[in-house]
Amino acid sequence: MHKAVVITVSDSTARGEREDLSGPAVAETLRKAGFDVIGCETVPDEIAPIKKALTDACAVAAMVVTTGGTGLAARDVTPEATRAVCDRLAEGVAEHMRSEGMKRTPFAALSRGVCGIRGSSLILNLPGSPKGAVESLEAVLILLSHALELLAGNTSHACQQDS
Numbered sequence: 116m117h118k119a120v121v122i123t124v125s126d127s128t129a130r131g132e133r134e135d136l137s138g139p140a141v142a143e144t145l146r147k148a149g150f151d152v153i154g155c156e157t158v159p160d161e162i163a164p165i166k167k168a169l170t171d172a173c174a175v176a177a178m179v180v181t182t183g184g185t186g187l188a189a190r191d192v193t194p195e196a197t198r199a200v201c202d203r204l205a206e207g208v209a210e211h212m213r214s215e216g217m218k219r220t221p222f223a224a225l226s227r228g229v230c231g232i233r234g235s236s237l238i239l240n241l242p243g244s245p246k247g248a249v250e251s252l253e254a255v256l257i258l259l260s261h262a263l264e265l266l267a268g269n270t271s272h273a274c275q276q277d278s
Contacts, residue, residue, distance in 0.1 A: 117263050119150040120172035122158060122165075124184035124193045125243065129159040137182040140245040141252060148256050150178060160184050165196035173200070173236035177263050180252065183243035185228040193240050194227045201231030201238060205262065208239065208255050215254035216247070223247075230255075235266045 123138035135157055142152045153176060158164040165184070172179040184193030198204070208230035216223025228240030228251070237259065241248040 118176040119178040120154040120176040160190040182248040205230040212251040
C-alpha cells in the first residue's frame, strides 16, 4: 500500500473562508484505490508555501496529489511550484488527464496541471473543483501504481498491463 498526501491549494480555503471539498474527495478516491492517505493540508496560492508543502510531503509519501491552482488566473501557480521541486516531469500522465477530461468538457484543455518526480515520489496536480479533481484522478489511477513501482526500483515490468 503506497502512502499518499493530499494538498489543497486555495487562498480562500487557507484563510478559512471556504470549506475544502476537493481535498477530501481526492483523499477518498485515493483510499478507495488502495492508497494509505497519511495527510491532508491546505496552502495558499503562493509558490513558496506550495513548494514547502510538496517537499515536506515527498519526504514521507510516495504519492503527492495537489488540487487547485492549475488554471489560467494570475494566482494559479501550482504547476510552477511543482516544476520547481521536481527532478523530472511525467508529461504523459498530465496529457492523459486532459485528454480524458476533454471527453466531458472542452474546458479541461485549460488545466495546466503537471505530473512530476521528486526522488522516489510522484507529484500529480489536479484541478480545484471536486468533480474535475476526482475525474482527473480516476483517469490516471490505472497508471499510478505501476509508476510508483518503477520509482521504487521495481523495473521488471511484471505488473504492466497488456493492452
